[in-house]
Amino acid sequence: MSKGVAITGMGIISAIGNNVAENYHALINGNKGISRVKKIKTNHVNDIMVGEIAFTNSEFEQQLHLSSDNNYSRTAFLGVVAAKEAIKNAGITDINAYKTGLVSATSVGGMDMTERYFYDYLENKATQKYIEGHHAGDSTQKIAEQLGIEKSLVTTISTACSSAANSIMLGARLIKSGLLDRVIVGGADCLSKFTINGFKTLMILSDTYNTPFDENRKGLNLGEAAAFLVLESDAVVQAENKTVLAYVKGYGNANDAYHQTASSDNGDGAFLAMEKALKVADFTPADIDYINAHGTATGNNDLSEGRAIIRVFGEHVPDFSSTKAYTGHTLAAAGAIEAVYSVLALQNNVVYPNLNFETQMKEFDMTPQLELKEKPLKTVMSNSFGFGGNCSTVIFSKEQ
Amino acid sequence: MNTDFYIKSYCRIKDNTVSLNDSVLFNDASKSFIDFIKSAYKNQNTKYPKFFKMDNLSKLAFLAADVLLKNENLKLENDNNIAIVFSNRASSLDTDRKHQESIQNKESYYPSPAVFVYTLPNICIGEISIKYKLYSENSFFIFDNFNASHLLTYSNSLLSSNKAHEVLCGWVEFDGENNYEAFLYLVSKTGTIKHTEQNIITLYNT
Numbered sequence: 080m081s082k083g084v085a086i087t088g089m090g091i092i093s094a095i096g097n098n099v100a101e102n103y104h105a106l107i108n109g110n111k112g113i114s115r116v117k118k119i120k121t122n123h124v125n126d127i128m129v130g131e132i133a134f135t136n137s138e139f140e141q142q143l144h145l146s147s148d149n150n151y152s153r154t155a156f157l158g159v160v161a162a163k164e165a166i167k168n169a170g171i172t173d174i175n176a177y178k179t180g181l182v183s184a185t186s187v188g189g190m191d192m193t194e195r196y197f198y199d200y201l202e203n204k205a206t207q208k209y210i211e212g213h214h215a216g217d218s219t220q221k222i223a224e225q226l227g228i229e230k231s232l233v234t235t236i237s238t239a240c241s242s243a244a245n246s247i248m249l250g251a252r253l254i255k256s257g258l259l260d261r262v263i264v265g266g267a268d269c270l271s272k273f274t275i276n277g278f279k280t281l282m283i284l285s286d287t288y289n290t291p292f293d294e295n296r297k298g299l300n301l302g303e304a305a306a307f308l309v310l311e312s313d314a315v316v317q318a319e320n321k322t323v324l325a326y327v328k329g330y331g332n333a334n335d336a337y338h339q340t341a342s343s344d345n346g347d348g349a350f351l352a353m354e355k356a357l358k359v360a361d362f363t364p365a366d367i368d369y370i371n372a373h374g375t376a377t378g379n380n381d382l383s384e385g386r387a388i389i390r391v392f393g394e395h396v397p398d399f400s401s402t403k404a405y406t407g408h409t410l411a412a413a414g415a416i417e418a419v420y421s422v423l424a425l426q427n428n429v430v431y432p433n434l435n436f437e438t439q440m441k442e443f444d445m446t447p448q449l450e451l452k453e454k455p456l457k458t459v460m461s462n463s464f465g466f467g468g469n470c471s472t473v474i475f476s477k478e479q
Numbered sequence: 480m481n482t483d484f485y486i487k488s489y490c491r492i493k494d495n496t497v498s499l500n501d502s503v504l505f506n507d508a509s510k511s512f513i514d515f516i517k518s519a520y521k522n523q524n525t526k527y528p529k530f531f532k533m534d535n536l537s538k539l540a541f542l543a544a545d546v547l548l549k550n551e552n553l554k555l556e557n558d559n560n561i562a563i564v565f566s567n568r569a570s571s572l573d574t575d576r577k578h579q580e581s582i583q584n585k586e587s588y589y590p591s592p593a594v595f596v597y598t599l600p601n602i603c604i605g606e607i608s609i610k611y612k613l614y615s616e617n618s619f620f621i622f623d624n625f626n627a628s629h630l631l632t633y634s635n636s637l638l639s640s641n642k643a644h645e646v647l648c649g650w651v652e653f654d655g656e657n658n659y660e661a662f663l664y665l666v667s668k669t670g671t672i673k674h675t676e677q678n679i680i681t682l683y684n685t
Contacts (some may be wrong), residue, residue: 215570215621235621238601276582277595332616336608339596351614467605
């Protein structure tokens with residue numbers, strides 16, 4: 080049994096950068112990655128904005144030295160890039176030296192290729208390779224192959240927008256229970272017509288830059304991204320004399336039990352997830368220094384999450400902000416993206432600004448952090464809430 | 480880790496048959512899945528109109544859970560801390576295809592919000608949670624095959640760390656009319672069947 084769950088490596092690719100350093104640079108300089116969609120031909124091009132990654136699929140192919148007969152979806156490309164950076168960052172040279180598992184989250188999977196070739200599959204044999212790449216587990220398998228993880232726990236979690244937070248949680252529990260020594264956890268999701276059209280019909284896509292926690296918020300921007308963290312047990316950290324970036328201190332998951340796609344008015348699920356995470360961490364609300372909120376900038380989420388935060392923290396709400404204005408909502412990857420941002424916040428003692436905010440919400444008087452703020456941070460709470468009522472909270476700390 | 484847990488009850492919907500603890504409750508071999516599940520719903524006196532707007536995977540998972548949980552006589556006014564841990568192979572593929580067709584059809588382009596909301600496997604967990612007021616931990620895993628070992632470890636961990644009092648877990652797969660199967664079981668601190676990998680596999684295969 081391992082008491083602590085150490086984070087010893089991180090990797091990320093998002094609309095604001097192709098690695099951890101680039102993402103951090105954009106975060107502290109307030110550079111957002113939201114633009115008109117370029118790589119997907121959609122009728123909605125002028126109605127929506129997205130967080131898109133600059134590299135094309137063929138550029139990824141070259142970076143990863145893949146032959147042209149590969150059947151990688153964009154989700155898999157993103158996932159491999161981020162996972163490889165995490166392994167390198169953790170200084171891992173022999174991945175199988177310890178019992179190492181992989182828990183990867185996705186909701187889009189290989190949908191991008193399916194929608195591109197759907198009607199060609201019957202006639203065009205060359206496109207049929209992408210059928211195998213469609214399912215949610217395929218990108219996970221490809222990441223495992225690329226990392227050389229053999230004969231160990233390799234699994235995919237799909238619980239909508241809380242998926243990656245649940246990957247972190249499962250990884251932490253696998254280490255605590257002693258089942259694995261090391262777990263690579265995170266998630267990947269690319270943009271697709273599937274999600275663009277789906278979220279559009281739900282009428283929760285903004286036609287301009289998303290504005291989390293603003294009274295006049297118009298909805299979310301979809302984004303694509305992947306991020307992975309290397310979690311290691313106390314024993315591995317000791318044996319290898321590892322530098323620990325931060326610890327996974329607490330985690331909680333609850334169901335909102337309210338609606339398939341909407342959060343309850345008082346944020347019951349969010350409230351329970353935060354409470355449970357505090358309990359696992361053995362923290363009181365006063366121990367939290369910064370909340371990286373889910374803050375999707377939909378009318379429903381920000382109100383529900385805000386109310387839940389007030390229920391947990393009362394009069395003493397810590398500094399909070401949503402980084403969705405930088406990256407867009409990256410769906411199943413969001414929990415991992417924001418885990419990397421939370422660890423960076425701890426390492427650098429900064430609270431990121433909640434961009435694009437103009438008008439105070441009328442339902443409550445708490446205001447997100449609007450400017451970059453430097454202050455000593457010991458703990459960061461990160462929220463991720465998904466369709467199906469799946470609500471998760473993870474707490475990161477500097478000290479074990 | 481304490482592993483002194485039991486399989487309290489189990490439910491299966493497969494081959495146009497609904498069974499609870501291996502007693503057949505309902506069978507109608509003559510029907511397509513859509514008609515069969517509707518007849519089963521009526522036969523089981525489920526009385527939950529939201530059932531009719533669910534997608535196939537949710538209908539399947541919901542009905543199996545409902546048959547099993549109804550038998551538990553839960554008091555809904557109490558907080559029932561029953562975690563839900565489901566798994567399958569095809570995720571929400573059946574509904575994904577419907578949404579996909581609706582956005583690729585140039586003549587009648589209409590992505591429906593009512594379809595899109597079901598394009599995630601864990602929505603069926605939400606449906607069960609809404610009905611039974613379960614504010615509990617829940618996860619949906621994707622595996623190639625029924626993975627008794629993972630479900631066992633995960634539910635034991637939830638129970639022994641007191642994150643849940645009971646765990647509703649199992650396999651809910653819907654990948655087309657002729658390829659569906661629900662096998663759910665309730666893991667508890669009381670019961671007669673020991674919660675072991677072998678017992679889970681035996682129940683799943685019988």
